[in-house]
Amino acid sequence: MYHKVAQRYPQARQIMLHTFAKNNYDTYEFMIFNYQDKVSDNYLYCCIIDPYSGKIVREGSFGSLQSPFFRWLYLAHYSLLIDKPGRLITALAAIALLLNLITGVIIYRKKIFGVLLFREKLNRKSNRTLYSSLHRIIGVWTLIFNFILFFTGFWMNKSLFLPSEWELIPRKEQNYQARADIDQVIKNAREIPNFNPIAVKIAADKKTDIIVSGEFSDTENPLYFGKGSDVYYDPDNGNWIKTIRIEEKSFSDRFYWIMKQLHRGDYDNVWIKMLYMIAGFSPAILSITGFILWKRKGRKKIPKN
Numbered sequence: 001m002y003h004k005v006a007q008r009y010p011q012a013r014q015i016m017l018h019t020f021a022k023n024n025y026d027t028y029e030f031m032i033f034n035y036q037d038k039v040s041d042n043y044l045y046c047c048i049i050d051p052y053s054g055k056i057v058r059e060g061s062f063g064s065l066q067s068p069f070f071r072w073l074y075l076a077h078y079s080l081l082i083d084k085p086g087r088l089i090t091a092l093a094a095i096a097l098l099l100n101l102i103t104g105v106i107i108y109r110k111k112i113f114g115v116l117l118f119r120e121k122l123n124r125k126s127n128r129t130l131y132s133s134l135h136r137i138i139g140v141w142t143l144i145f146n147f148i149l150f151f152t153g154f155w156m157n158k159s160l161f162l163p164s165e166w167e168l169i170p171r172k173e174q175n176y177q178a179r180a181d182i183d184q185v186i187k188n189a190r191e192i193p194n195f196n197p198i199a200v201k202i203a204a205d206k207k208t209d210i211i212v213s214g215e216f217s218d219t220e221n222p223l224y225f226g227k228g229s230d231v232y233y234d235p236d237n238g239n240w241i242k243t244i245r246i247e248e249k250s251f252s253d254r255f256y257w258i259m260k261q262l263h264r265g266d267y268d269n270v271w272i273k274m275l276y277m278i279a280g281f282s283p284a285i286l287s288i289t290g291f292i293l294w295k296r297k298g299r300k301k302i303p304k305n
Contacts, residue, residue, distance in 0.1 A: 001049055002182040005030050006204060008056075009045070010175055017182070017200040021051045033204075035171045039084040046071055078157070084166060087157045094154035097283070101147055108136055115140040128296055135289035142282035149283070152263035155256070175204045180238035185210055188240065189231050194218045195243075198227035202235070210235050216245060226266055228257045 005015055012032045019029035032045040042063035050057055060066025062075040080086030105112070114120045115137050122137070123129040159165045182200065189197045189212040197214040213227035228246035233239065246257060261267070265276035 001028060001030075001051070001054060002202065003177070004054060005032070005047055005049070006177045006202075008047070009034075009204075011035060011171070012045075012175065012204040013043075013169060015202045015204050017186075017202075018046075019199075020197070027051065027057055036083070036168050037171075039166055039168065040082040040086075042075060042079075042081065042083055044071075044075060078153075084160060088160040091154050091157035091160055094150045094157070097150040098147070098154065101143065101150065104139055105143070108139065111136055112140050112143075128293070131289045131292050131296075135286060135293060138282055138285055138289075142279050142286075145279045146283060146286075148262050149280075152259040155259045156263060169205075172205055176207050176235075177204065178202050178207075178210060178235035180210060180233065180235055182210070182238075185212065185233050185238045188233070188238070189214070192231065192243070195229070195231065197231075207235055209233060209241055210238070219246065221247070222267070223258045223261060224254070225268070226257075226261055228254075228261075 002015065002017070006012070009015070009032050011034065013035055014033040016031045016033070017028065018031040019027075021028055028049045028051050030047040030049065032047060034043045034045055036043050042061055044062035045060070046062065046067045047059040048057045048068075049055065058066075058068070062071045063081050065072055075081055078087060078090055080089060111120060120133065120137060123133040182202070186197055186200060189195060194217045195214055196217065197212050199213045201211040201213065209232040212231045212233065214229060214231075215225055215227060216229055219225065219229075224246045228249075229244065231243045232241040234241055246254060249257075265272060267273070
């Protein structure tokens with residue numbers, strides 16, 4: 001399947017087997033990293049393939065609804081569909097939201113323990129008291145979650161403040177295609193004790209090692225779960241080169257991985273995913289209630305004729 005994808009997208013920079021088929025009815029998903037002619041170009045493209053027939057079921061740019069809706073939503077979320085300028089905007093928005101949290105803590109500092117001890121309840125005396133108490137209660141209970149959400153969002157995009165991040169990778173006339181049997185590489189990776197392969201990264205613009213990313217079942221730190229460990233293979237013959245577990249990586253790499261996992265809530269636990277889903281509504285609710293309170297307060301200051 002890899003060679004079919006590589007032939008179909010000869011100008012790709014990197015090809016990644018992003019999702020393995022989980023059952024007899026599932027498909028393989030390849031993520032193709034394309035070149036950019038300008039910094040606002042989308043570079044992500046997906047190709048979904050039936051593992052039995054090899055037929056392409058669906059394909060399209062992440063910036064187009066030809067791709068699955070959640071791929072489009074993913075791109076809109078972190079880059080506003082304009083890549084580097086959009087990612088810079090999201091980083092600045094994360095900083096603004098962090099400042100908003102800090103000022104909120106200062107303003108409601110005397111109410112925090114009251115809310116946590118369930119002494120503060122919804123005040124339905126009027127619309128204003130209802131919105132005010134709702135804003136305060138939701139804000140306190142989701143304080144840590146929102147701080148993690150906004151800080152990790154900033155951290156993952158902090159490189160956009162560096163000039164080097166805005167440089168484009170020169171487009172090559174002819175790309176490199178790995179000769180190794182990718183199916184055999186994945187099979188070998190699955191035979192590594194306690195290792196679960198999750199994704200395969202294959203460079204398409206130059207000869208570099210094939211990287212099989214995944215997790216080891218004996219990893220103890222829950223913040224290290226996910227595809228944080230890497231196994232390297234020779235792109236010509238598929239021979240094993242080295243294995244680097246997440247625990248063995250540098251502090252900066254481990255910290256970045258923790259930030260990425262905390263932001264996405266990408267843990268294999270349905271309850272954690274539900275918690276992220278429910279708490280994820282809190283920034284929107286706080287924005288709405290905060291706007292209503294600000295608007296009502298502004299009206300009171302307008303003198304009557």
